[in-house]
Amino acid sequence: MNKNIAAAFGKGKAFIPFVTCGDPSLDVTEQIVYAMEEAGADLIELGIPFSDPTAEGPVIQAANVRALGGGVTTDKVFDMVVRIRKKTRIPMVFMTYANVVFSYGTERFIKKASEVGMDGLILPDVPFEEKEEFDSVCKAYGIDLISLIAPTSHERIAMIAKEAEGFVYCVSSLGVTGTRSQITTDIGAMVQLVKAEKQIPCAVGFGISTPQQAAKMAEQSDGAIVGSAIVKLCARYGKDCVPYVKEYVKSMKDAVRNV
Template sequence: MNKIQKVFENKKAFIPFITAGDPDLSVTEKLVPAMAEAGADLIEIGIPFSDPVAEGPVIQEADLRSLAAGTTTDKIFDSVKRIRKKTQVPLAFMTYINPVYAYGVDTFMKRAADCGIDALIVPDMPFEERQELLPACRRHGLVLIYLVAPTSRERAQVIARESQGFVYCVSSLGVTGVRSQITTNIKEMVDAVKKGNDIPCAVGFGISTPEQARTMSQVSDGVIVGSAIVELVARYGAGCLEPVCSYIREMKAAIETAD
């Protein structure tokens, strides 16, 4: 069992997302350990990108704020190395394939592993093109996380069979962002994945309230929340630690009470 799968051992996992460098990297360095302390089981760190095709306006704006603050991939690697001295919570980079190519695939994976990253999520990489990144991930001990969409159906089983760590189940078609209702049949999607491989399934895209988190965790192994947290960072800036941690404690409590 790898470090990522252990996140789901005997419990439902809460997985928050933040954009590295929003509002700046010094805040990110304080925020990640504080989120772990508040109950985050695994933390996704977004590498800002000028054309984040899977993101809605909230995370797009966070990317732009981060880039405007001078955030670079090299600076993020250095930040994560400092974060690793303060917390052992598993960390995943969420990035697009373009920044990885621009950096150099093998060099990127080596640096990510060296600074303490455990996994990689690349939303614009089709599963069929995984060989572009998988050999380098394996070489450097990173888990490559695959996404399953509501339209995946039979393909979900194929993806599951190749998966390690967990499968990221996308709850809604379209881009990231808070949604008042999630209408996808998540149980059906999770069941399709589990037919292919008994691997943890975490649900993301659109979840923002404790009620949604509780409902999603009743039919899955974990809940991923991004936009709602990034909104708090946008609203409070450098003072975001307590509001974000308070929100994480509330969401964590909600999933722990799921049947």
């Protein structure tokens, strides 16, 4: 496991915020990263925008469109990470889609991610059975390829857990990302199945938006992941969103810290 990712889960329950790179601009995204770290984030997911993000709901899809419309490219995201790494070592992982990596060149992308200081990679559209072509390259460059498990994974959970690196991303609900009024999946059972196979951190995402939900998910796992609620703040406040995101992340971290 990447040491930086292990450290993210080494001081209690983790809070993991997500932000779409370049929405509203890459300069603002950079400031959001620093603000989220100051607010207590343990690990940050950076979304590289893609034109057809199949796992995302309308909130993050719209953010992808805005970012791409503003001229964001994968190389510009890498340049932003270089700037961020001059100021902080907070654990960071990319979340993007196989096509983004393919079109850049798989080895070129993963090597570059490692060189600029990224710790992991999440590819929600790559099923376990097709991960090898990415996983072997990630291992060569010290990047953790993060596995996802869903409520429908059932007997596949043990198989996925056995080969998981970094942490396991537990998808709390079926469908796409987005805030939910309630989460009914038995997360505790999913986490138990993972831990029976491998002692690896499990963090829950998809649908979490309130401190109460984050605390409930953290009770049953090692941390909570939040994306859409943060992206909504970026959409609402634009270039002025940083203090609002910081305040929100602090409230969520406080909630999981007290579990």
